């Protein structure tokens with residue numbers, strides 16, 4: 001965000017030039033024609049980040065690989081984050097907001113079942129490595145690097161830790177967190193797992209970033225989560241809203257007891273004024289958006305088939 005606050009500089013990957021069709025949704029945002037500047041940048045190219053950040057008042061560092069491939073994940077996430085904080089320090093920006101993840105927070109096998117997951121929790125790096133959760137490992141090490149470099153360089157850093165993000169898609173492509181839901185609607189998942197997941201609406205994640213940027217007293221980490229559901233609850237909600245899809249009804253694990261949702265606190269963001277959108281609304285809007293963007297066929301409704309037959 002440049003110093004005069006009147007325009008926004010966004011970065012796009014070097015491989016996808018500013019005029020690449022995959023960025024067209026950004027150009028279509030309200031006011032983008034006059035106020036959005038798209039710069040080519042790569043997290044591992046310090047010069048490109050410095051050029052993009054130069055003259056900015058604040059930085060939202062969101063770009064990251066999202067993969068469990070250790071080679072593609074760890075170096076770009078960690079060195080990329082270090083590069084962004086260093087470039088922000090050089091440009092003298094007012095505040096950096098870093099999009100971390102629940103992956104940097106909750107991967108701890110020694111946490112008791114009654115412990116409330118909040119901003120004091122950190123994932124256990126050895127556990128992430130041993131279980132090959134390279135995304136969580138990369139995000140945790142990247143966040144730690146962000147705190148270390150910010151402290152060293154005197155950068156005002158605030159971190160948002162979102163859980164799995166759902167809601168309408170702006171971009172034409174489907175990202176990893178949306179596939180989590182899409183697989184239950186296409187028939188590709190025949191059963192659901194005996195596990196739990198925390199969810200949040202993408203608009204609340206965006207608002208959280210704005211709130212922590214604009215509130216001078218905001219500091220530290222902010223866990224951005226609305227609720228934790230078992231997969232069984234997710235498929236039940238989806239089936240109520242969209243009974244026309246082949247949504248699984250059976251758990252893949254018929255032996256172990258049903259995993260219980262963990263407790264968490266989103267009080268820090270609520271105290272900043274965030275009123276979270278319900279997970280049911282998130283799921284409904286996600287499916288509607290998948291239909292609107294052509295990622296999910298809309299099965300014929302009973303009235304449609306009557307009309308076709310008559």
Ligand SMILES: NC(=O)c1ccc[n+]([C@@H]2O[C@H](COP(=O)([O-])OP(=O)(O)OC[C@H]3O[C@@H](n4cnc5c(N)ncnc54)[C@H](OP(=O)(O)O)[C@@H]3O)[C@@H](O)[C@H]2O)c1
Pocket residue numbers: 012013014016041042043044062063064065066076080099100101102139161162163164165166175176177
């Ligand atoms: N979605 C979730 O459920 C969730 C939950 C918690 C946290 N987060 C965090 O939120 C952020 C956005 O995630 P997302 O779900 O929106 O994922 P996404 O759709 O894969 O977006 C990641 C973005 O980072 C860019 N990027 C990747 N490597 C880059 C590099 N070396 N240089 C420059 N840009 C690079 C990608 O550009 P290209 O498209 O050109 O590759 C892409 O635009 C990430 O930091 C992620 O860890 C996401």
